[in-house]
Amino acid sequence: MKTPNKSKEIYNQADKLADELADRPYSKGEKVENKSIMKKISFEIDENKYEELEDIAIKNKRAKLPLKTISDLLRVAVDDFLRKYKNN
Numbered sequence: 001m002k003t004p005n006k007s008k009e010i011y012n013q014a015d016k017l018a019d020e021l022a023d024r025p026y027s028k029g030e031k032v033e034n035k036s037i038m039k040k041i042s043f044e045i046d047e048n049k050y051e052e053l054e055d056i057a058i059k060n061k062r063a064k065l066p067l068k069t070i071s072d073l074l075r076v077a078v079d080d081f082l083r084k085y086k087n088n
Contacts, residue, residue: 050070053070053073053074054070056073057069057070057072
């Protein structure tokens with residue numbers, strides 16, 4: 001059986017760790033092992049376009065092709081857009 005002091009000590013350590021983690025800054029896109037840190041975003045898209053993207057992703061997954069998720073498809077689209085934008 002744990003003593004009340006030991007339980008309180010563990011609680012205090014956990015609380016201190018939570019405070020330290022909460023004070024950490026968000027990522028600034030640093031690279032880790034040659035991979036970019038992914039940033040989760042949310043946006044609105046027409047339902048029909050979403051369903052089209054979902055169909056493509058499902059077909060790719062079943063065919064064991066790359067771009068198996070909507071996120072994969074959108075990353076490629078954003079990369080293409082940025083490449084074209086930079087060239088203008």
